[in-house]
Amino acid sequence: MIETQNDKPNDDEVEGSDIITELSAGDKKLLELTQKLLEPCDRTTYGERQREVAVKLGKSARTVRRLVKKWEEQGLAALQTTQRADKGKYRIDSQWQKFIINTCYNAEPPNNIALNWTREILKILFKMGFPPTRITPSVENGVGISFICEHKYADIECFNEGDILAVISDGKGIPEVWEVESTTLAITSTIDKIREFLQR
Numbered sequence: 001m002i003e004t005q006n007d008k009p010n011d012d013e014v015e016g017s018d019i020i021t022e023l024s025a026g027d028k029k030l031l032e033l034t035q036k037l038l039e040p041c042d043r044t045t046y047g048e049r050q051r052e053v054a055v056k057l058g059k060s061a062r063t064v065r066r067l068v069k070k071w072e073e074q075g076l077a078a079l080q081t082t083q084r085a086d087k088g089k090y091r092i093d094s095q096w097q098k099f100i101i102n103t104c105y106n107a108e109p110p111n112n113i114a115l116n117w118t119r120e121i122l123k124i125l126f127k128m129g130f131p132p133t134r135i136t137p138s139v140e141n142g143v144g145i146s147f148i149c150e151h152k153y154a155d156i157e158c159f160n161e162g163d164i165l166a167v168i169s170d171g172k173g174i175p176e177v178w179e180v181e182s183t184t185l186a187i188t189s190t191i192d193k194i195r196e197f198l199q200r
Helices: 025-038 043-057 061-079 094-104 112-127 184-199
Strands: 134-138 142-149 152-159 164-169 176-179
Touching (some): 134 152, 152 184
């Protein structure tokens, strides 16, 4: 028989027809635990097994029920884990970013220079276990990373020209402002100073 264009399966028909030939160690563990749940038993035993599997996987019982259902519907392919392509990245749509920037501020939106320094500072902050209170476009053309603790305020601003400034204020006196060098050491030192100020 001659295959024509119309005889070829479309993408929807082919989806889910992958043949799984290899599983990672984590996927093998998941398979073993899921198969344990499929063994015949009474309701009480099943509930105990389900809780045990949830603890071993570090998941909720509800997630385990979903995995079992997915296994029953899709077979082995359902248990194969994949990494998100955008893992660790911000998941706000670029149109929303533009909308927020354009409607909230009359300043120039942050450019790549400001955004790149902001990313580097955020990486350091999260490694140090010190997330900011908020991140906003700066009214002075860049990005502001703010920290608020009771009546104390601090921020690190990454400007479109590449400058980085830090500010701490207790709301009473004149705020302390300093320029931060564009090095990991200087940024880490600034973050330590801000954390110490906020925790006093």
